[in-house]
Amino acid sequence: MPRAVRFSRYGGPEVLEIAEVDRPRAGHGQVVVDVVAAALNPGEIGIREGVFAAIWPARFPEGQGNDFAGHVAEVGDGVTGFAVGDEVLGFAPRAAQADVVVAGPGALTAKPAGLGWAEAASVAGAGATAWAGVEAVDPRPGETVVVSAAAGGVGVIAAQLARLRGVTVLGTASEGNFGFLRGLGIQPVTYGPGLADRLRAAAPQGVDVYLDTFGAGNVDTAIALGVRPDRINTIADGRAVQRYGVHSAAQEQADDPVVWARLAALAAQGEITIPIAAVYPLERVRDAYRDLATRHVSGKRVLAVKPLPEFEGDHR
Ligand SMILES: NC(=O)c1ccc[n+]([C@@H]2O[C@H](COP(=O)([O-])OP(=O)(O)OC[C@H]3O[C@@H](n4cnc5c(N)ncnc54)[C@H](OP(=O)(O)O)[C@@H]3O)[C@@H](O)[C@H]2O)c1
Structure with missing residues (x-):
């Protein structure tokens, strides 16, 4: 069964679990994506700890992660512009750290072939x-x-x-x-x-x-x-x-696939670099957040939901 990061109470990284979840199907106007990489962002720590509970409460069991990259696995009725197998990146609020996400086409854009998965997963966040x-x-x-x-x-x-x-x-x-x-x-x-x-x-x-x-x-x-x-x-x-x-x-203010595409193109063309400081396999999500919480880094920390060949041997 597909895996997803979940937490069922507020707390430190120890509340994070890898749960087995049902595989979602693409409804009308939806795209199912098999995730390859999902980024980590400090704001997710505050949500998980309950610091933002008054404004952004969790709905337990809560998912985690927003920005991701992966392959289109299923396309629902009424969706144009995406096909099974396409490499995409996008934004799935509190859901991205999972084997599978469901997104509307307005939450996705094409991943340039020359852009790495970890870098692509960091574009929309x-x-x-x-x-x-x-x-x-x-x-x-x-x-x-x-x-x-x-x-x-x-x-x-x-x-x-x-x-x-x-x-x-x-x-x-x-x-x-x-x-x-x-x-x-x-x-x-x-x-x-x-x-x-x-x-x-x-x-x-x-x-x-x-x-x-x-x-x-x-x-x-x-x-x-x-x-x-x-x-x-x-x-x-x-x-x-x-x-x-x-x-x-x-x-x-930049929650827009057109912006993501421009950023992804700049990164793919080498105009900017999205430095990847560390890549962690999904099952090491707790360690990843412990490291993120230090607030010292050189670039982005990313979860490898599927193995990332370019970081082979370089996983934390
Ligand atoms: N509202 C939004 O849409 C949104 C989206 C993303 C992020 N954010 C917020 O933006 C902030 C940055 O996010 P991020 O992902 O860039 O965080 P990050 O990657 O964790 O940033 C870590 C950086 O902070 C530096 N740092 C540590 N202590 C510092 C200090 N006392 N003074 C100045 N710099 C210090 C570190 O520098 P050294 O490693 O060189 O020590 C490190 O490179 C966070 O507060 C996050 O919640 C908001």
Whole structure:
């Protein structure tokens, strides 16, 4: 029987189980996808721990994961544009970490043949979130852009999308990620106390745009540096959005297969890299979330629902 990640009470990674579930069929207007890879995102930790229960309650037994890539296995009546065997990527809220998902055609787009499965599985989540933030602040050639947590899943994509617009990108990170970021054309700066002074020294010309993907006072730093609120986006600081009126564009604002296709094409063509920090087999989902919760990474952590030949021997 197909497997799916489930949890039946709020708690730590130990509440996560691999359940056997019935194989879904494609109803009218639906597509069934055999999942190959599904990404992990920090927001899923908060949902599973019950931190967001007031706004996004779980319906037990709850599924997990949103963004995935796989093969079309069945196409329901009324669906055009997809056929059995197509390689696709998409978004299945709280359902993606499973052997099989059901999605509407509006939640899928074609996976370019040249794009790896783990990378493709990260497009509709971290990729779309990064895209939305960059679009909101519209960096222009010659400008200087700061990205906080630039080695994180969203930050590393946002920083590269900004670079494509002909800007200088400063990315905050810990020292272990400095070489990684430099390899992507991003100038690293240490986060933490004294950040504003380090950014002033690194960008004597001034900072035009600030993409915050971590919270923890980054928007305050941006304001202190003189960045205009309409050139600041945060995906992790609701208080700063209220206080300063900065943008909060995130996944929802780029929840669009057209955007995913553009991102996937950029990645397949090598215009951007979606770095894969670690791949875990589905049955090691608890370990994957323990590692994710450290909040230190170089790119994306992804679950291999089916074996990923390109990561053979490289699974955590
Ligand atoms: N609303 C949405 O649609 C949406 C969608 C996706 C994500 N998000 C949110 O966006 C945030 C980022 O997500 P993500 O997937 O990019 O997370 P992630 O991959 O877990 O980000 C980890 C990064 O954070 C950095 N970091 C750790 N401590 C830091 C600190 N004190 N100051 C600055 N950076 C620090 C780490 O840098 P080093 O490894 O270099 O130490 C690491 O690279 C999360 O809060 C997530 O919930 C929102």
